[in-house]
Amino acid sequence: MQFRTILRTSVMLAALVASAAGLYAQKPVLTEDFESGKIDPAVWDLRKQGAPTIGVEQVDGAHGKYALHIHYPDMERGAFAFIVATHLPDSVRTHYFGRAYMKITPTLATSHNPLIFTGEPGWPLSKFQEIGTSQAKWMPSYQENKSLAGQGRGEVTYRSEVTPPYDKWFLLEWEFNDNPTSITLWVDGERVMNTMNGEKVDTVKFTWPKVDGKNSNLTGGYQEWGFGMRAWQNPTPAMDVYYDDIAISTTRIGPVK
Numbered sequence: 001m002q003f004r005t006i007l008r009t010s011v012m013l014a015a016l017v018a019s020a021a022g023l024y025a026q027k028p029v030l031t032e033d034f035e036s037g038k039i040d041p042a043v044w045d046l047r048k049q050g051a052p053t054i055g056v057e058q059v060d061g062a063h064g065k066y067a068l069h070i071h072y073p074d075m076e077r078g079a080f081a082f083i084v085a086t087h088l089p090d091s092v093r094t095h096y097f098g099r100a101y102m103k104i105t106p107t108l109a110t111s112h113n114p115l116i117f118t119g120e121p122g123w124p125l126s127k128f129q130e131i132g133t134s135q136a137k138w139m140p141s142y143q144e145n146k147s148l149a150g151q152g153r154g155e156v157t158y159r160s161e162v163t164p165p166y167d168k169w170f171l172l173e174w175e176f177n178d179n180p181t182s183i184t185l186w187v188d189g190e191r192v193m194n195t196m197n198g199e200k201v202d203t204v205k206f207t208w209p210k211v212d213g214k215n216s217n218l219t220g221g222y223q224e225w226g227f228g229m230r231a232w233q234n235p236t237p238a239m240d241v242y243y244d245d246i247a248i249s250t251t252r253i254g255p256v257k
Helices: 002-023
Strands: 030-032 044-049 053-058 066-072 080-085 095-105 113-119 127-134 137-145 153-157 169-178 181-187 194-196 199-201 203-205 224-230 239-249
Touching: 044 224, 053 080, 066 080, 066 224, 095 113, 113 169, 127 169, 127 181, 137 181, 194 203, 224 239
Parallel strands: none
Antiparallel strands: 030 239, 044 080, 053 066, 066 239, 080 224, 095 169, 095 239, 113 127, 113 224, 127 137, 137 153, 169 181, 181 203, 194 199
């Protein structure tokens, strides 16, 4: 009897381990740990406007020796600094999961602050989904940020009551989906709740344009993916944003093992 109990317990434990492993089963299709000590031009397109600086540096507390560092100076407005992967594989063209270790110090501006985006080519003049902040709290959004010459412009935003951690490294995970067009966020393994149509939800869905309520394929497929820092309004305090061990995959990736 004791042997059977031990056997059943072992089988149950094995099943739980297999189930947990299945959540993170697929190998990422793109990874970057910055341990080369530089931004690889074969992978990343550098997009910069204004005074912010961006580069790979030796950073205390990063997972390795190096991390990406964006410095946004005091009182700057509308400027940005991003690195962008422009050759995403077909396997993540309409749906993918991402992971990045981040550090934000000392705080974020209360303005709209884009951090991570994905969508059609040409950012910032493109259609894209975005992870950013507003009032220093998480704000996932859908953006049609094309030219004013007839291509359309606007946004759909959903604000959270959750403030990003400051002055320490944390794990940000996300799920981008273009069918239906939606975003889910996790911070240190916990889902980030957002307010959508007066209700608290852990996945926000976007419709565009509002008159016909289209909610699928809004970006037309994910052809590029970028991360960095942008702030829209003054007064903007000086800020530093760090990224390390970023990755995207067809399944949720989880923390670095």
